[in-house]
Amino acid sequence: MRATVINAPYDIKVEEVPDPVVRKPTDAVVRVLRACICGSDLWPYRGEVAQGPRPGQRIGHEFLGVVTEVGSEVTGLAPGDLAVAPFMYSDGVCDFCREGVQTSCVHGGGWGGFDHDGGQGEAVRVPYADGTLVKLPAEAASDDRMLASLLTLSDVMGTGHHACVGAGVRAGGTVAVVGDGAVGLCAVLAARRLGAEQIVILGRHTVRTDIARSFGATHVVAERGDAAVEAVRELTKGEGAHSVVEAVGTEQSMTTALRITRPGGSVGYVGAPHGSGDGVDLRYLFDHNIGLRGGLAPVRQYLPELLKDVVNGTIDPSPVFDRAIGLDQVAEGYRAMNDREALKVLIAF
Template sequence: MRATVIHAPHDIRVEEVPDPGIQHPTDVVLRVVRACICGSDLWAYRGESARRPGQRIGHEFLGVVEEVGPGVNGFAVGDLAVAPFVWSDGTCGYCAEGLTTSCAEGGFWGSVGPDGAQSDGGQGEAVRVPHADGTLVKLPAAAASDDRLLTALLALSDVLGTGHHAAVGAGVGPGGTVAVVGDGAVGLCGVLAAKRLGAERVIALGRHTARTDIARRFGATDVVAERGEAALAAVRELTRGEGAHSVIEAVGTEQSMRTALGIVRDGGSIGYVGVPHGSATGVDLGVMFGRNIALRGGVAPVRRYIPELLPDVLDGTIDPSPVFDRSIGLDDVPVGYKEMDERTALKVLITP
């Protein structure tokens, strides 16, 4: 089959790779119907996070079950299903409490195991899914013929659940004020999730009107286009000089964390889901201490959230599909990376 491979920074190729097959009784093989490129894939693309030359890439996908291992109970050939960005066994203590990202049997799509084995990435024609019963979530068959809905459902594999995790970590609840740092797909889904959780006021920070227009559509009540100190002042002005109770940090740089700390209200929470990168964190414990700021979040256990978010996506209560502003076939994946790297595309949808 054909799949996306990263050979070096800025060297992404779509190549012939071995067809996936059942290796363990709990596997299924999923024929990928939709996949996409993530902001975090760009860290590998830019050489900021290491990849083995020739490693597979892509961790967001949904598809149709093509082959089923003898130990799988919940899926049959032909089922439509979405995969979270981490697989997990669904049975351990961590999975039972919903922290699927800490499952000892879990792993990231496209990763290389301790034994050197290469798992399939999501940006390809098919994927071997380990621990299918614990990992996949079934979707209604009718969704397969609804293009807009398929796109919205794909967001369940990462960005919608990650935005939701940030909103939960930030303590968003009915009537609250939320500020969102990061105008990428995760930040925008954070806006959507915050609104869904009942936030009264949602302040989106961003300068690109194409993106802030989506933020408004997702429920942002205010947009702050200023940068640096002026952005902090603008948010404080919107919040009686105090800052926002809840701040979503959806970038992961030192600067974005400093911004988050600068706009959070005393006693408030920062929900952090931006993958930390760079040498400094921007976490100033002295400032946090004096102001009683909480920091909650991390890699989102999206598998836990899919059953909660799915009904709202299916009935149209929330529609994350506008974060996908570019649609390509598998051959164009290298172009998709380039467009996202240059910020001419927000999030690229792939139909293999």
């Protein structure tokens, strides 16, 4: 089959790789219908990872498709089923999976690399298929917009929701979202879904903040640093927001997030830390009783509830995709995201 391979920084291409097969009785094989490129895929793309990409490295961790083969112990899925995968696989039965932290599954792991298929390819061997995959309504397969919406459940929508959970978003509360990437936008949608009354997005790309408004943002703050803090405080009677989402991961974004959180409030952070640890001033958190919770989102935990609301039309995260390509154009897709020409690129097979 054909799959995306990243051989070195900026060297991304589609190559012929072995067809996936069921190796363990708990495996399934999924023929990919939709995949996409994540902001975090740009780190290896740019060589911004400790162990830079090595020749033959597979990539992509967001996909949905049709089950083509299942192992003998798989009971919840059958060939022909449409299913979505979270960005990590998990056994579904260990203590952490049962507690809703599937990202810490004792048998879990990530897609791509050298031991697993990546999502940006024609098919994927899925370990622990019963624990990992979530079945989708068959009729979605013929609905482009619905497929795009459902694909966000593999990562960005679940991650935005996780940020809101960490930030303690509740009905009637005020929410501020730092970051207007796909995850920040999904956090806006998640906050609205959870009943937040006032939702402020901090961002200065009009195309993105327009999506944020359509997702439920009530205010846009285009300033940065001190001016952004001032602007959010002005919108919240000088008190700050109850819940703040940090969806960037830098020192500045974390500092801003803390300073716009009201005493007793919480920061939900999902920006993978690349500097943000330096923005955590524990004395400030202590003095103001500000909570900090987040991390690698256990999207598998949220998938069933979010799926329900995507299918019934309560939420439609599909606008985070502003470009669709075929697998052959994957290199161009990476380039467009890296150059910030595209917000998030969908790959249709």
